[in-house]
Amino acid sequence: MRILVVEDDPVLADGLKVGLGLMGSTVDVVFTAADARAALSANRFDAVVLDRMLPDGAGLDILSALRRQGDMTPVLLLTALDETPDRIAGLDAGADDYLGKPFDLDELAARLRAIVRRREGRASPVLAVAGIVLDPATSMVTVGGKAVSLSRREFAVLSALMEWPGAIRSRTELEDRLYGWQEEVESNAVEVHIHNLRAKVGRAAIETVRGLGYRLRTEP
Amino acid sequence: MTSLRRRLFLLLISATAAIWICAVGWIYFANRAELEHVLDTRLQEAARMVHSMVASSNLETGHAAAAMAADFTYSRQLSCQVWSLSGRLLARSGGAPEGSLAEEAEGFSDRLINGEAWRVYTVVDPVHGVRVAVGDRIGLRTRLVRDLIVGLVGPALLTVPLLGLLIWVSLGRGLAPLRRIAGEIAARNGDDVSPVAGKDAPDEVRPLVEALNGLFAKVETARRHEKEMTAFAAHELRTPLAGLKTQAQVALAAKEEQVRDGALRQIIASVDRASRLVRQLLALARLEALPEVEHDGRELNLGSLVREVAASLSLRREIAVQVDGSLDGLTVRMDRDSLYLVIRNLHENAVEHVSPPGHVAWSALPHGAGVVIEDDGPGIPEDELAEVTRRFFRGRFRSGAGSGLGLAIADLAARRLGAQLAFSNRADAPGLRVEVRFPMVADAVEQTSSPLVE
Numbered sequence: 001m002r003i004l005v006v007e008d009d010p011v012l013a014d015g016l017k018v019g020l021g022l023m024g025s026t027v028d029v030v031f032t033a034a035d036a037r038a039a040l041s042a043n044r045f046d047a048v049v050l051d052r053m054l055p056d057g058a059g060l061d062i063l064s065a066l067r068r069q070g071d072m073t074p075v076l077l078l079t080a081l082d083e084t085p086d087r088i089a090g091l092d093a094g095a096d097d098y099l100g101k102p103f104d105l106d107e108l109a110a111r112l113r114a115i116v117r118r119r120e121g122r123a124s125p126v127l128a129v130a131g132i133v134l135d136p137a138t139s140m141v142t143v144g145g146k147a148v149s150l151s152r153r154e155f156a157v158l159s160a161l162m163e164w165p166g167a168i169r170s171r172t173e174l175e176d177r178l179y180g181w182q183e184e185v186e187s188n189a190v191e192v193h194i195h196n197l198r199a200k201v202g203r204a205a206i207e208t209v210r211g212l213g214y215r216l217r218t219e220p
Numbered sequence: 221m222t223s224l225r226r227r228l229f230l231l232l233i234s235a236t237a238a239i240w241i242c243a244v245g246w247i248y249f250a251n252r253a254e255l256e257h258v259l260d261t262r263l264q265e266a267a268r269m270v271h272s273m274v275a276s277s278n279l280e281t282g283h284a285a286a287a288m289a290a291d292f293t294y295s296r297q298l299s300c301q302v303w304s305l306s307g308r309l310l311a312r313s314g315g316a317p318e319g320s321l322a323e324e325a326e327g328f329s330d331r332l333i334n335g336e337a338w339r340v341y342t343v344v345d346p347v348h349g350v351r352v353a354v355g356d357r358i359g360l361r362t363r364l365v366r367d368l369i370v371g372l373v374g375p376a377l378l379t380v381p382l383l384g385l386l387i388w389v390s391l392g393r394g395l396a397p398l399r400r401i402a403g404e405i406a407a408r409n410g411d412d413v414s415p416v417a418g419k420d421a422p423d424e425v426r427p428l429v430e431a432l433n434g435l436f437a438k439v440e441t442a443r444r445h446e447k448e449m450t451a452f453a454a455h456e457l458r459t460p461l462a463g464l465k466t467q468a469q470v471a472l473a474a475k476e477e478q479v480r481d482g483a484l485r486q487i488i489a490s491v492d493r494a495s496r497l498v499r500q501l502l503a504l505a506r507l508e509a510l511p512e513v514e515h516d517g518r519e520l521n522l523g524s525l526v527r528e529v530a531a532s533l534s535l536r537r538e539i540a541v542q543v544d545g546s547l548d549g550l551t552v553r554m555d556r557d558s559l560y561l562v563i564r565n566l567h568e569n570a571v572e573h574v575s576p577p578g579h580v581a582w583s584a585l586p587h588g589a590g591v592v593i594e595d596d597g598p599g600i601p602e603d604e605l606a607e608v609t610r611r612f613f614r615g616r617f618r619s620g621a622g623s624g625l626g627l628a629i630a631d632l633a634a635r636r637l638g639a640q641l642a643f644s645n646r647a648d649a650p651g652l653r654v655e656v657r658f659p660m661v662a663d664a665v666e667q668t669s670s671p672l673v674e
Binding site: 011014100103 | 451452454455456457458459460461462463464465466467469470473474479482483486489490493614615616617618
């Protein structure tokens with residue numbers, strides 16, 4: 001998952017970037033409301049972790065503006081204000097979920113997976129396509145019942161392909177999923193990850209659509 | 221008495237009753253005199269008439285008295301006797317008593333005959349040798365007056381309760397706007413401090429409604445500030461905790477040593493920040509606990525105080541601190557702890573907002589009126605200048621390490637000293653300028669030498 005964290009506290013923001021990164025997500029961090037608006041208009045994120053109180057404005061204003069534009073990106077509000085009226089105001093402004101500070105990192109990750117799953121319209125927390133089963137909660141992947149070990153990036157590419165089985169994912173899209181802003185992307189990085197993935201989950205499982213991108217074969 | 225309605229009712233009903241009683245009393249006394257006069261006149265006329273009948277027509281005196289008894293319709297009330305001057309009863313009317321009504325002298329008299337009081341008029345005629353006396357029973361007169369009073373008081377006794385009912389109902393209607401407003405306020409829940417609708421309120425009630433609405437507005441403002449304060453405080457207290465917890469979980473989950481070390485370093489940085497927050501909260505609490513300062517009378521040199529503060533903080537960042545020589549010539553008598561808090565927090569604020577290699581400069585105000593600190597950080601947006609001393613307030617140009625308490629502490633400490641802080645953005649370059657203006661007390665500021673004034 002590619003996640004945008006909007007949080008002005010440097011320690012917490014760093015913790016979220018590293019912690020969610022360890023769980024297989026690509027995380028970008030912005031510290032102000034203005035940067036958050038810019039990031040959201042320029043990039044597609046699978047989920048946004050939004051602090052309610054930012055130095056240059058309220059997180060709720062960003063959220064309302066986002067929803068007014070018809071942006072459906074799942075948003076989880078992080079806040080020091082977790083009294084019931086605050087939670088109601090947050091959810092009514094368009095938040096998908098709400099978590100009070102301080103929180104548990106694992107719970108935050110689970111809630112992010114849940115709101116992404118809901119937005120994608122999936123009932124099952126586990127992705128399963130043509131014999132490949134991927135569990136986002138445990139980062140476990142099995143092919144034909146046998147566990148395979150994937151690197152963090154390989155896991156991210158496979159998740160992206162499995163979220164919409166049969167849909168074509170372009171190379172840029174996959175790069176966006178894999179790398180945050182500060183990371184250097186090598187020109188053939190995606191090709192290398194695809195190559196390694198094919199070796200682990202089966203050569204025929206991932207199709208190359210020439211000039212467009214990659215697609216997961218839905219029939220075994 | 222707490223009920224306005226009951227109070228007004230009693231006032232109105234007592235006033236009505238009092239007026240009625242006065243009226244009855246007045247009518248009673250006025251009419252009684254009039255009645256006495258009328259009845260006396262009647263007595264006199266009757267006596268003269270009987271006398272003239274006796275005298276002029278030479279009627280038999282017995283006939284005259286009988287004629288009078290027959291002729292006058294009020295004969296039952298009036299009694300007539302005709303006496304000879306020698307004291308023999310010549311004649312008397314039907315209702316006349318046996319005893320003598322007549323007096324020796326002519327004129328009115330009151331007599332008691334057989335235990336009954338009489339009012340008598342006597343005519344003495346020496347020519348015909350008769351004495352004519354006509355009398356009235358005073359009991360009858362009194363009854364006449366009593367009937368008059370009963371005629372007045374009776375209707376009153378009947379109408380006063382009716383009037384009371386009318387007054388009670390009218391008061392209820394008249395006081396309805398008050399009751400409506402009271403009901404409206406009583407029906408509110410504790411959070412509702414919206415203005416009371418007082419447009420249709422009577423003139424007498426409107427000042428009350430306006431005063432209430434004024435109070436509501438003040439309460440609302442105070443509550444909004446309180447709420448903002450709570451929100452800021454919650455953010456500043458809980459966010460570092462969230463950061464600590466997250467970093468600790470990262471350290472636990474990290475397999476690579478490098479990631480774990482990074483997380484632990486962040487934890488240390490975060491604990492440092494939290495310690496500073498605790499120190500600031502304690503400083504605030506201490507300042508609030510002792511609002512009045514008794515300074516020990518020692519002289520403080522601003523130059524050495526500022527250098528002491530700068531030295532204790534300069535290890536943290538590579539920021540150039542300039543302390544102008546003018547400060548060395550400035551000595552004050554003030555509470556050292558409070559002045560230290562002012563300088564330390566202003567200094568800390570400046571250092572935090574300057575990015576290296578930046579400058580923080582301290583100097584004295586002209587004539588030793590105070591001290592001034594200037595930095596070359598981003599300054600404070602104009603719309604936030606008035607807010608910076610609010611607790612937990614952190615503006616748009618916040619530093620990573622602050623918690624919005626430093627300037628609040630500086631401000632509170634300055635006020636304890638009687639000094640004033642003036643925040644402004646520098647005119648010559650980007651950056652903040654804060655003046656600490658000392659109180660204008662003769663012995664508080666004394667300039668031993670004045671290198672500035674030359």
